[in-house]
Amino acid sequence: MLKIIENYIVYVFLVMITVNVFLFLLLLSKKIYTKLSIRKKKVIQEEYEKSLATYIATNEKKELTKPFGFLERKIFFETVIKYSSYLDGNSKERLLNLLEKEKLINYIQRKIKSKNPWKRKIAVYQAGEIGIKYVVPELLKLLDSNDRELVYITSRTLIKISNDKYLKNILVRISKGNIMEKPNAIALVDMVDGDITNILEEVMRLDSTFLNAIALEIYGIRQYEQGIKWIKQMVYHPLKEVRISALKGAIGLGDISEGEYINALLTLSVDEDWEVRVFVAKLLKKIKNAESISTLETMIKDPNWFVRHNAGLALIKQGENGLRSLIDLLSSEDVFARDKAWEVLQKEMVFHKLLAKIDDDELREKLMEKTAMTQLGEN
Numbered sequence: 001m002l003k004i005i006e007n008y009i010v011y012v013f014l015v016m017i018t019v020n021v022f023l024f025l026l027l028l029s030k031k032i033y034t035k036l037s038i039r040k041k042k043v044i045q046e047e048y049e050k051s052l053a054t055y056i057a058t059n060e061k062k063e064l065t066k067p068f069g070f071l072e073r074k075i076f077f078e079t080v081i082k083y084s085s086y087l088d089g090n091s092k093e094r095l096l097n098l099l100e101k102e103k104l105i106n107y108i109q110r111k112i113k114s115k116n117p118w119k120r121k122i123a124v125y126q127a128g129e130i131g132i133k134y135v136v137p138e139l140l141k142l143l144d145s146n147d148r149e150l151v152y153i154t155s156r157t158l159i160k161i162s163n164d165k166y167l168k169n170i171l172v173r174i175s176k177g178n179i180m181e182k183p184n185a186i187a188l189v190d191m192v193d194g195d196i197t198n199i200l201e202e203v204m205r206l207d208s209t210f211l212n213a214i215a216l217e218i219y220g221i222r223q224y225e226q227g228i229k230w231i232k233q234m235v236y237h238p239l240k241e242v243r244i245s246a247l248k249g250a251i252g253l254g255d256i257s258e259g260e261y262i263n264a265l266l267t268l269s270v271d272e273d274w275e276v277r278v279f280v281a282k283l284l285k286k287i288k289n290a291e292s293i294s295t296l297e298t299m300i301k302d303p304n305w306f307v308r309h310n311a312g313l314a315l316i317k318q319g320e321n322g323l324r325s326l327i328d329l330l331s332s333e334d335v336f337a338r339d340k341a342w343e344v345l346q347k348e349m350v351f352h353k354l355l356a357k358i359d360d361d362e363l364r365e366k367l368m369e370k371t372a373m374t375q376l377g378e379n
Contacts, residue, residue, distance in 0.1 A: 045075050084129040092131055105134050112138050121153050128157030143173045151179050155188050164192045167199055175208045185214050197226045204230050213245035220252020232264045240273040247279035254286045269295050274304040281310035285317040293318050293325050301337045312344040330370045
């Protein structure tokens, strides 16, 4: 009986050793295979990157060879995606043909319909990068998704493939259900090439404060003066977010000398919300006239420190007249205004060599005198 037990133990021990050795060899072979695959992939990738870079730089077709194996095709496709922003439409078309375009389109269409959300998002992104127009019907369906990331990637791909053709569809979708943040929506709209003033005009007529705010800011980003009439109207909007977007649009448009337009904007210098007043001060860095200086002299006394800060920065941008105003404010009875004026002037003198930039000798002497008096007062 004892002998049987001993044999059984030895047998079990040998089986365990065999299993462990087998697992070890399996893991070792897998590790070796993985290393070799990585090394092989790196070599192939470097080769394709080099040939594709040469093709982009010289348009030498002979530098490109058709990928044959599965790994080569996969790496070639990834490389094309990587460099897609440097390729024009004809170059992309030729590269797609090297990959057997129909098979590639079918592959991406299958992935777009995948139940795996990550595979779907990657496929949608890839479709945009290589410009596959055949997937547009599927993309329009995906716009109705409640997945915020998917809606953003789909919108981006639709714009890359079709430019402004589906822009209104995209804007209408993102106005519902808080699906996208305003900065992301603005970035999408600004991707569109060409004139979109007609679309912005339609958007401004929609009953959507979210889309109205986006359009107002785009008017400024693209410097469309057609937005002036809407900015004048929206400075009186009850929502501060819309009033701020109107001011952002005005900041983008810059110094436009239209009296009614400027007067409408300046009404916001006494807005009940300090965030709005801050953007008025930022706007007045660009609108340089006596009325701006007068408004800033009042705003630098604002109870909110950030409004005062931006008003001081705006005054120094008003040239010598703004500088005179800041120097005079050093004698102001308003502590806030006096301190902010001194802070701005001191910074300009230390970091931007203000004294050397002043051409008017009298103004320079006045600044030096006021500076000396202020420093004595501090001591």
